[in-house]
Amino acid sequence: MNYLEALKYLYFKRPYGKIKIGLYRIKELLELLNNPQEKYKKYHVTGSNGKGSTTTFLHYVLKNNYKVGGYLSPHLSTILERFPINGKHVSREVFLKAFDKVKSVAEILDKKGLDFAPSFFEFATAMAFEIGKEENVDFSTIEVGLGGRFDATNVIIPEASIITSISLEHTKILGNSLEKIAFEKAGIIKNGKPVIISSLPKEAKKVIYEVAKQKNSKVFELGKDFNFEIVDYKFNENIINYYGDKTIKNIKIKLNGTHQPINAALAIKALEITNNLNDDAIYKGFKDAFIPGRFEMFKGIVFDGSHNPESAEKFSENLKLYFKEKEKVAVFGILDDKDKENVIKKLVPQLSHTIVTCPPSHRATNCRETYEIVKKHINSCEYIENPLEALEKLNSIDVDLKIVTGSFYLVGYIRSYLEHGVINEEFELMRR
Template sequence: MISATFLDTLKYLYFTRPYNTMKLGLFRIENLLSRMGNPHSGVKYFHVTGSNGKGSVTTFLEYLTYHHGHNVTGFYSPHLSTILERFHYNTQNISQEEFVEAAFEVKKHAEEMDKLGEEFSPSFFEYMTAMYFYITKKKNAEYGSVEVGLGGRFDSTNVIIPEISVICTVSLEHTNVLGNTVEQIAFEKAGIIKEKKPVVVGLMADSALEVIRQIAKQKNSKVYEYGKDFYVEPVQFSFNENVYDYYGDTTIKGIKVRLNGKHQLYNVGLALKAFEVTHRINEKAVKKAFEEAFIPGRFEMVNGVVLDGSHNPQAAEKFAENLDLYFPGKRRASVFGIVDDKDKEGVLKVIAPKFDLLIVTKPPSKRAEKVAETYEIAKRYNSNVILEPDYIKAVNLLKETDADVKFVTGSFYLVGYVRDYLLNGKISEELTIGGA
């Protein structure tokens, strides 16, 4: 049951702190936290950035910390079906009441800053970050597992001094903010490296890696590189029960991982290395952590439907790879919807041929008006395409098909709403606030 106070708090956040407004720089978050008594201090953090994989690595680190007997919070973005997914305590979402309390605490100080002018008014993400630190302090958490929102250097999470930083991958993304080359983007992400604090680095272009090495050298930070200092080998790929062997300072064989996809191999390695550098590892706890670690809507089966986002060509490639990996030779049907400012052609040419039936729909977003355009593009790559703009009707149509495996993919807006519908038979009032 959603409380009225929780909904009112969400309305305040979405309409007073515009959701998609980005503000670079750390002076606002530093000012806000200072007014709050610096709740981020006195906690040990894992700080994770990357073009891909940062959500999985942050999740794995949270579960590893929890299963090694520590109180830990997790901070994630964006959320899928509820804003509570952004704030974890010991691997679980916080409650509506805890969310409201944290929002109210931050509000007092944020509104004082609002009076100083637009430049000083905290953004939505800065507000979320301050709430996370308040929750962490309130819970007396010993550890925090923190996912960077965007980039690294000027991200509002970059006020922490972590035990260790992780840079998963570097590729061209958010070029209007982070730069037009992988070297520039690597520079921004390397901004989370702190003086004499180690950094774990994933596979990436040599030019990007060299930028990170140079910054780490300036900061006197030891660098641990995937493939050089540690690596992971796959043993078995099976839906929801993948098995890997880890080779670092310790060797751990037969690690079962619930999260699906070949790319998780690297994320498992990055998380384990970061944990290994800062902790004495318990093999039993490691195996329990990876077996339980979970992220909603990431190649997840919900009531007989597999949910996953394919919102850009890179994600589409991984999705298509997973189709062939986990469901070879199966008859597949999918609902697909994507917002208008994404590369529809780039996504559909990869995934549309993979389905025996594709049902094109409109994601629940103001940014998804051109569903007929999506339908026309889909028909170029699949001869069996149906247009059903109503996503609820599209899902019900999908359920009636005789396909062996059924999917919903494309926009995360679509995946989030459909997940809510499949679990509860209706769309939560929370999701309808403010629109997408």
């Protein structure tokens, strides 16, 4: 198979977005691959928000002294983004080599019946572990896809586990209370391995400590066992001091937002307690760490995937922090299965105008409903169904700050178009 044929196989043979509960498929799949995930050291990160940033921070710091692989999800423009090696995504050649190997063993499981057929995410997870082995990495930084306990990544024994935040999300799958969601995320805690947590809601924290006690895992809690202080917030150059077993001052963080110092402190503590803390690597890693589409200024537009109430609240808070006095206009679109009302309520009041559009996904068919909700919370808005036409309208408006936000599908689609001038075939395939 060539690259696009491999993607078609993944997205249609292994249905994209279809969740399969249980770890027995991924365990058997990895056994057939001779357990590539056991060939290197790992860090494991979960959380309702912040897990991608924390995973990225770990990756960028470690790569200054080691060869580092990883696994991230979702991706914006190319599936290759899911498989970073030293801060850059893998080549198509490396991707295809791992794909072919995983496909050969996945199809052995297919013959056992539908319950054993690996899902898209399980297949991709096995690829990430295989790529790490083939690339001879020293470490791999692994982001949980959903929850923790039954996530396909939860077959690893990490140096440390990190829980960045806990809020109500994916309630149909993870449970309808903070306690239930905390229990699912606590599933990544491993026997005798430390767990680092942020300042969590008390109901969630109680569950984490109970699970950690059962696993004989020491808990390191932000605000109790380590901390940070803000020196300065400046777009693309935020500065913090870290206080743990040692003090590291004036760390410059490229990633923006009031939540990033929290994620940074979690990553530093994980490195500190596993004896991988190096001051020079810290300074360089945080200065360089980057994630496209996460409060990022690109081609004169701020991009951010604010797709749930907590991330929308953070984005709104950060807009006030960095661009308080600027008039703001946004292109906004969100999937039908998201909490539209609460995302919109937190996001749009500070906008002078909102252009509601339809994210390029089969999960966004009721975009008129989104528009009707936006109208309740802002006086000036319009509906333009096509995202590229919405972008054209945004660019025609003379305003201080232009924004694209909401669904990552929308953010990735428009950002990719601005970067390449076209929507490439892979992107179209990925989003349908």
